[in-house]
Structures are given as C-alpha cells and as structure tokens.
Amino acid sequence: MLFPHALPIDAEETAFTLDDGSAIRRTVLPCGVRVLTERVPGAHSATIGFWSPVGSRDEHEGQHGSTHFLEHLLFKGTRERTALDIAVAFDRIGGESNALTGKEHTCYYAKVRDADVDVAVEVLTDMVLDSVLDPEEFERERKVILEELAMNEDDPADVVHELFSALVYRGQSLGRPIGGTPDSIRAVDRVAVWQHYRANYRPEDIVVTASGAVDHDALLAGLERALAAHGVTATAHGPLHPRRDRTLLPLSPDPDVTVRRRDGEQVNLLIGGPGIPRWDERRFALSVLNALLGGGMSSRLFQEVRERRGLAYSVYSFAGSHADAGAFGVYAGTRPESAGEVAHVIREVLAGFAESGPTEAEVERAKGQLAGAITLGLEDTSRHMTRLGRAELDLGELWDLPANLGRIAAVTPAQVRDLAAELIGQATVTAAVGPVDADAVAG
Template sequence: MSTASPTTSPLPLPLEVDDLTLELDGGAQVHRTVLPNGVRVISEHIPGAHSASIGFWVPVGSRDEHEGQFGSTHFLEHLLFKGTAARTALDIAIAFDEVGGESNALTGKEYTCYYAKVRDADLPMATEVLTDMVVGSLLDTEEFDRERQVILEELAMSEDDPTDVVHELFGSLAYAGQALGRPIGGTRESIGAVQRDAVWEHYRANYRPEDIVVAVAGAVDHSRLLEQLHHAFAQQGWDAASHGPLHARRSHELLPTPAQQSAQVVSRDAEQVNLIIGTRGIPASDDRRFSLSVLNAILGGGMSSRLFQEVREKRGLAYSVYSFGGTYADAGTFGMYAGTRPETAGQVAGLLRDVLARFADEGPTDAELARAHGQLSGAITLGFEDSSQHMTRLGKSEIGLGELWDLPASIARLRQVSASDVQQLAQLFATSPQHVAAVGPVDEEALHG
C-alpha cells in the first residue's frame, strides 16, 4: 500500500472567488466568503473545540501613516475600545469579562487586529461587539485626550526597557528615512501633537468594508457566522452591495538595500549593553522565508544554536542571545541580539559577526539541519493546537500572501530546505551592509569589527 507524500504547495485564496472551500489535512475545512459589502470572512472549524478565536484584521499599519498622523494606527487600537453609539468603554469591557473571555488588539507596521477568544456559546456576542467597535467607534474627544496620556505612559514604559529601545533603534537604522523605520507606536512628540481629526481621517480612510477581514477558528459554524455578521454589519449601515476593489497586501517593488552600513549607540547608565547587529532581510513573498526559519533555528533559535553555544555556554558572556528575522510585503530584517556587560560588548559584537561569517563559509552540518527541521516541525505542530494561532494564520494569509499553508504542507516545505539553501542566505546576510544598534554605556568604536 503506497502513501502519498504531503504536498508542499499552498492553497490559493483568489480574491475573485466569492465563496471558497478549502480541504485541509484530516478532512478539516476552511471556508472563505466575500460578503456583498466586501468584507471577507474566513473560518476554520476545529473538531472537538469548545471555544473560538475571532479577529478583525485591517491591512493598515504604521508604515501607512502620513505626516501629521504618525502613531495614529496604534492610537486607534486604543480608541476603538473606548465606546460606540451603542456601548460605552465599560460596556465593552464587561461584555468579555462577564463570560471569562479575552479581548485585545495589536498593531504592526502593516496590519492591525482586534481579537477575542470566547466559549463557543459566546461567539455571537464577540462578533457583535467587535463589529460595533471596529465599524462604529466614536473617537470621542474626551476619550481621545485621556487615551493620549495612556499611550504616552505606554511609550515611557517602552523607553525604560532597553530591549525595546534597541530593537526600535535597529529598525530605524535598517530603514532610515523610510516608513518602515518609524516606531509603530509613534513618539512622544508625534502622539503629543496628533489631533483627533487626523486620527479620524486615518480611521475613515482605512477601515472600509473592502479592507476588513474577519477570521475565526475553533468551534465555529461558517453559515451561522455569516448570519451573525450580516446582522451586525447591517446595524452599522454596512449592508450595501457595493464596495471598492479587494486587494491583498503585496508589493512587487522591493525596497532597495542601502549601500552603506550604519551604527548608533544610545548611551545610558546601565549594567548591560543591549546590542543588535543585522541587515535588511527578505520579503514575505520570498520563497527563501522557509530557509530563513531554518537559518534562525540553527544560528540563534535555541539552546543548541551556534550563538547560544559560542556566546553563552562556552564563554558566559550573555544571558540572552539569539537571532531573528522579520518579513514585510516588500522588505525584511535579519539581526543578532545579545545583552552583555559594558566591558565585554566589543568582544560579543565580534563574536556575533564571527559566528555568522563562519556559518556563511561552512553552512550547516547534517546534524544541525536535521535538528532544525525537527525543532520547527514541532513548534508548528504545537502552534496548531491553539485556536488563536489558527485564527492568526487565517487572517495573515488572507490580507497578505493570498494563500494558505496547512500543517502537512508547511512541514513538508520546511523539510525541503537544504544545507545549500541555508548557506546561501547566510552568505547574503554576512555580505550585506550591517547596521549596529546598541543601548548602554559603550562607545560606538568598541562595536566596530
């Protein structure tokens, strides 16, 4: 008896198809429907689940803001919890608290998501409340001024965290002068200056039916979900059958790689130097993103990784050391992080460079490659146990790549990554212009290799 090998191809999510059913591994199904008003609804029923995760995804992030609006996307993340014509901020909080549910939001550089996780019986409530929040927010003037202070406190908290500061600094160096280099939450200056009308304009321009994706995973019936959303949107006046063109967040114009390297130190009196050395990465649509996952697993993704072994285990020079990669529609980042004492910052900076250079020269061993395949396969499988992870995968797939990778295809594709694939990507990062960001009591000269 022969067994078919799992496919390594994604399932397409074509925008021109209004109703779509995708067959997943084990007989599970994903349903995607475009409502007459243009809102896209994508759901996955998870057998045996007694809860559901729901997210309202909007393909707008901090990189989409204009002068006078910087920080507006994150500001909206706060404000949409502050009341509608039908509910006060307290009403919204009580709705989830009284059923033991979770609700929150997140803002990225390219998307925003308002989400909740509730029991299956409470999914209609979560659907109605989130719809009201996302579509019917008032952006009340008093709430706006009050929440401005809350966000300033949030920014102050981040500014006190050197890890947050060094990551923001690295992003500003890698994408200097470009929207991707701006902080997601804005700055104290931009939040202090932004006006309610500017945030309102940003809200009305980007929260349109054709922009919204509703993703649900867990104990969900797609037909009932559509009925609930039809009713909830109709209450907001979003029941018209006309809408603008649907689109996914993709770009064919890749941002150019800077020709010059850069470095910056934020000097602080502290016990540690927080350090990042990295470069531009690859975009989300690049097939090498699977190689990037394997590269990070081997280079700095765990206790057996090269960075952990060389910097922490062999020399005791850091408690936290790792590598990371991020992808956007038309760009990406790659970096190596370490926190170390001021007197060893220069040595650690040299080690980060040396480990990457050796990796680029030698490539991974067979044992490292096998271990990375196993590590990533396990992590993906464990992630699929959580309805929130399913929901996030659905939302990002719909607003971004326009394709969905199920569990077997994801694992099979990762296992196709070869030692040569990983080495070529390491060589790209090792030879690209480097950006060095550091926070703490150290001179910039000490960090140069």
Template sequence: MNGAVDLPLGLAELSFRAAGESLVRRSVLPSGVRVLSEQVPGARSATIGFWVAVGSRDEQPTGAGHPATYGSTHFLEHLLFKGTAGRSALDIAVSFDAVGGEHNALTAKEHTCYYAKVQDRDLPMAVEVLADMFTSSLLDAGEFETERGVILEELAMAGDDPADVAGERFFSAVLGEHPLGRPIGGTPETIRAATRDAVWEHYRANYRPQDLVVTVAGAVDHDELIRALERALSDAGWRMDEPGTPVERRTAEPAPLERGPELTVVERPIEQVNLLVGVPGLVASDERRPAMSVLNAIFGSGMSSRLFQEVRERRGLAYSVYSFAPAYSDAGLFGMYAGCAPQKAGTVVELLRSELERLAEHGVTPEELARAAGQLGGASALALEDSDTRMSRLGRAELTLGEFQDLDEALRRIALVTADDVRALAADLVSRPYSVVAVGATDEAALSGAAEAVSATSVA
C-alpha cells in the same frame, strides 16, 4: 490538502480540508468584506479577529488636503475600545468579562487586528461587539485626550526598557527612511501632536468594507458566522448589498533601502549593554523563506543553536543571545541580539558577525538540518493547539501572502531545504551592509572598532 492554496481576491467562495482535518472556508462578500474560518474538530472555544491591512508604515506626513497621521494607527487601536453610540467602554469590557472571554488589539507595521477569544456559545456576542467597535466608534474628544495620556505612558514604559529601545533603533538603522523603520506606536512627539481630526480621517479612510478581513478559528460554523457578521455590520449602517472590491494586497517587490546609521549607541547607566547586529533580510513572499527558517533555527533559536552554544555556553559572554528574521511585504531584517557586560560589548559584536560568517563559509551539518526540521515542525504543531495562532495564520495568509499553508505544506517546504540552500543564504546575508545598535553603559569609542570590522566584512 496538497500544496498551498491560493486566495484570489476575486474568488467569492473557497473551501478545503487542512492538516488535522480542520475545515477552512473563505467567503468574499458582495461588499468586499473577506471572511475566513477554520473549524477545528473537538474545539469548544473560538478566536475571532477583525483585521485591516493598515499599520504604522501607512501613516502620512502633512500633505495636500490632509493632516499628519503619524501615530494615528496606534492611537486608533486604543480608541476603538472607548465606546460607540450604543456601548460605553465599560459595556464593551463587561461583554467579554461576563463570559470569561479575552479581548484585545494589536498594531503592527503592516496591519491592525482587534480580537477576542470566547466559548463557542459566545461567538455571536463577540461578532456583534467587535463589529460595533470597528464600524461605530465615536472617538470622543474627551476620551481622545485621556487616551493620549495612556499612550504616552505606554511609550514611556517602552522607553524604560533597553531591549525595546534597541529594537526600535535597530529597525531604523537597518531600514533607514523606509516607513517600516518607524516605531509602531509613534513617538511622544507625534502622539502629542496628533489631533482628533487626523485620527478620525485615518479611521474613515481605512475602516471600510473593502478593507475588513474577519478570521475565526476553533469552534465555528462558517454559515452561521456569515449570518451573524452581515447582521451586525448591517445594524451598524454598512450597506452589505452594495458592491465592493477588496483592497489590493501590497506589492511583493523588495523596496530599495538606504541604511541608516552604521553604529547607533544609546548611553544608559544600566548593568548590561543590549546589542543588536544585523542586515536587511527577505521579504515575506521570498521563496527562500523556508531556508531562512532553517537557518535561523540552526543559528540562533534555542539552546542548541550556534549562537547560544558559542556565546553563552562556551564563552559565558551573555545570558540571552538569539537571532530573528522578521519579514514584511517589501522588506525584511535578519538580526542577532545579545545582552552582555559593557566591557565585553566589542568582543560580542565581533563574535556575532564571525559566527554568521562561519556559517556562510562552512555551511551546516546533516544533523543540524534534521534538528532544525524537528524543531520547526514541533514548534509549529504545538502552536496550532491554540486557536489564537490559527486565527492569526488565517489573517496573515489573507492580508500578506495571498495563500494558505497548512502544517503539512509548511513541513514539506522545510524538508526541501538543503545544506547548500542554507549556506548560500548565509553568504547572501553576510554580503549585505551591517548595522550595529547598542543600548547601555558604553559609547561609540568603545564600539567603533568592532562596528568597523563588521562593516568591512560585509563589504569584502
């Protein structure tokens, strides 16, 4: 495979060899269902995912003719495990437990995925059960109320974790009113207000043949997978011969953002202050994403990174310190995290900013570039030993990027990143409006000076 492979929505069949001689195949069925598989030589297990490009950002307030759907995506993720006309919740659980398999789901900001990992011989069973869950869940009223309590407990658990609280506030601060700034799981208020009718409407509107993407990686035969999937979906009542067109991918144009609060402080009587400092980042399709990967590796990923060395090793100000750069279809973030003593919080905020500013001004060394390339290449290769990672890579390629990159292509793009690319990107990030979030035993007065200094730098 040379270069990335485009995944046009209108192309019915596609097949190619990827790095390591894995065989990638993609079929767009007449109904609009998209199926991607990666057959990995020597694998004895497979991971399968049923995806829809619907996440927390797609939920709507009350509008003409429809109820509010805030929190519905996460609610629905829970409910699809609670039973269908042919299977109870226990039946679903037993199906996987009886063969030593794993099954779960995740709700993200731009997609939802229901997945399972099984031995190769049990893949037909996984296809059948996941297809039944996906198409035919009852959303029973009694189970709905039971699961409401479960989700409220899940949110309460996250609310007790100061790092989780800081993360949610950080997205809201950087992205403002953009839908990506909302919590993925909803809030206690939206979950209490959710109705079965609203979640049912959300289900029927977004879980259709044209929305479904099925990805499988590991020990998989593509033709057998297609037959099993078509049989399972037909048994569920879907008309697989009825023409359909896959839903369009999201726009890749960066959205206009209006920042939320410049400084957010959540007072908690805990030993550390959880700090997040950051700016809007890059969208997923930005051609500078390889440079962002390199920048993040050098700046805040791993024990040799600049943040770790300066904040922890040299100054002893934090135990945990790192940077991160999530990217979505039309927005992204670049953030820096540190957990520190309350009396050190102001110093750490200024230090995080100054380290990024130093990177923008002085750039990186050839040694750092080489180390970043080795780190990214090694981490990617190790991750691909797991069929879960390969399955997820297929899903992201189909739903978000519209292209597939194998390991060789990813490393080729990383190798093209220059020191000038990294410095220019750092300078761009430094120029963007900063947001500061703190959760812990501190207050706005203690941090306002540091926040103002960071903000002044971004404006200068």
C-alpha cells in the same frame, strides 16, 4: 499536499479541507467584508479577529502613531456602547479581548466559548465600524499611550530593536516605531486620527477571521445582522483593499555603528542588516538558518556566546519580513566591559557560518526543532485565526501544516549556506544601547 491553498481575492466563495480535517471557507459579502473560518474538530472555543489591512507604515504625515492610537480608542466607546459596556460584554461571558498593531495591519480579536461567538461578533463589529473617538477619551488615551511609550523607552531591549529597525529601513516608513514617538503622539489631533479611521475601516477593507468551534454559515448570519444594525447592507461593494505591492524596497543601509548611551548594568547590542520579504521562496531556508544560528540552546550563537564563554544571558538571532522587505539580525545583552568581545564573537560566528555553512546533522536538528515548534503553536485557536488573517492579507494563499513541514523538510545545507552568505554579507548595521562607546562594538 505540499503546496498552498489559493485564496483568490475576487472569488466570492472558496472552500477546502485540510489534512487534519479542519474545514476552511472564505466568503466575500456583498458589502465587501471578507470572512474566513476554520472549523477545528474537537474545539469548544473560537477566536474571532477583525482585521484592518493598514499599519504604521501606511500613516501619512501628521498621522504618525494614529494606527496604534486607534487600537486603544476602539475599545473606548461607540454610539451604542461605552468603554465600560464593551469591557462588561466580554467579562460577562468570560471572553478574552485585545488588539495588536503591526507595521502592515491591525487586528481586534476575542476568544470566547462556542456559545458566545455571536456576542463577540456583535461587539467587535460595533467597535470596528462605529467608534466615536470621544474627545475626552481621546485626550485621556493620549496620556496612556505616552505612558506606554515611556515604559518601552525604559526597556533597553525595546530601544535597541527600534534603533536597529530605523537603521536598516533608513528613509522608509517601515523604519518608524509602530506606536509613534512621544513627539508625534503629543502632536497628532483627533481629526487626523478620525480621518485615518474613516479612510481605512470601510467594509471593503475589513477581513474577519475565525477559528475553532465555529460554523461558517452561522457566523455569516450573525455578522450580517451586526453589519445591518450599523447601516451596512447588501449593496454591491467597491474594489476590495488590494494586497500589497511586492516590489522590493531599495534598502542599502550604510555600514554604521549607532550607540544610544545611557546608564545601566548591560549593553544591549544588535548586529544585522536587510533580510528577505515574506513571500520569498527562501523563507523556509531562512527558518532553518535562524534556528541554527540563534534559535535555541543548541544554536551556534547560544553555545559560543553563553555556554562556552559565559558572556551573555540572552543571545539570539531573528528574522522579520514584510511585503517588500525584511531584516535579519543577532541580539545580545552583556556587561559593558564585555560588549566589545561579544560583538567580535558574534561577527566571527556569522562569518564562519557564511563561509562553511551548516552540517547535515545541524540541518536535520533544526528541521526537527521547527517541526515541533510549528505543530505545538497550532494547538491554540488564536494561532489558527492569525494564520487565516495573514494568509488573506499578506500572501493570498494558506500554507497548512503538512505543506509547511514539507517545505522545511526539503531545505538543504547548500540552500542555508547560500542564504547565509547573502544575508551575512549585508549585516553591516550595529546598534547598541547602554554605557558603551561606538568604537568598542565596531567591526
């Protein structure tokens, strides 16, 4: 099957089997929690994720940094468990637990043996629905987050990516740092974070995904027990959290060179501009384009900047996408005296690619590279769990491995060339961090 499997948001039950034998089931519980499972043949572990469909872009004024703050705080205690109790619950079974915050969603997850799925479901349900945001823990975690932000600020690669994002998404909430800023974290109070939590962690907002050695009916039974323990019963739910509006953001970043000067041995450089949203049919051509330009050791940028000229150790291209916007760019880290030359070479490679496009041989090589990377990535149940969550929250459809590989195999050199011409024509933003002047890296 070379088309996606639909996941209608209001369908109470959906089920299908993938070509590899994995069974997919989706159930909307009466309380509104959406549950998606993928039973993977031969697996002895399972990864369970509890998703909230809100991220840093959804924060209101006075709440900036709250989503990431919650990622920390939900591990710090509920009415039934202390922070130590939560840690012990996972350590006792040899499980791995963590969370991730994005611009459009948050996920709390655990990877456990098949025998311990119920334990993970019980603890994650408690964390997500019944955190107390203890005032003492809140202030302690504020300091921890400030340390995390300070650590990120010491990494110039992180800083230049944040600077680039702010330039591309200028004036949009997508341009804000996921973790907030030191000023916003110092300013936000517990009431603001609590309001953000209670408004966005209701049963009708929550999506639970599980992949690996998992039985759908057994997981539903365990989840319903855990929900009932928190007073969430089988009452009819309100409207489910809608999938995001796909109306494109009006991005038109000014041609700009922005430099944050600081001492160091390298200049971290980013050149790029707007990209495409995640649902755009050209995303398969974008994957090929990205692989060819800067996705591996045979890519044009790697060969020209590193192999032929020895100007950088790290050079790569990247593409990020959201419901209504995207970004595309090229990163390189180089010595200050080489920054101008590297910026010039990157722009030359981009312009040449936009003008002539890739060869047939290059496209076939990129397709093979992507097919291998996608297939190997799905060897981990965590990747399957994440694929389910993003299919439910972002796309409303599940692209399985044959469908993905088939769409990539169908990409033509002309499609890559046309997309390159569009994106590179918009690549007007330059961000740099290090001991360099704007004039040195300007186009």
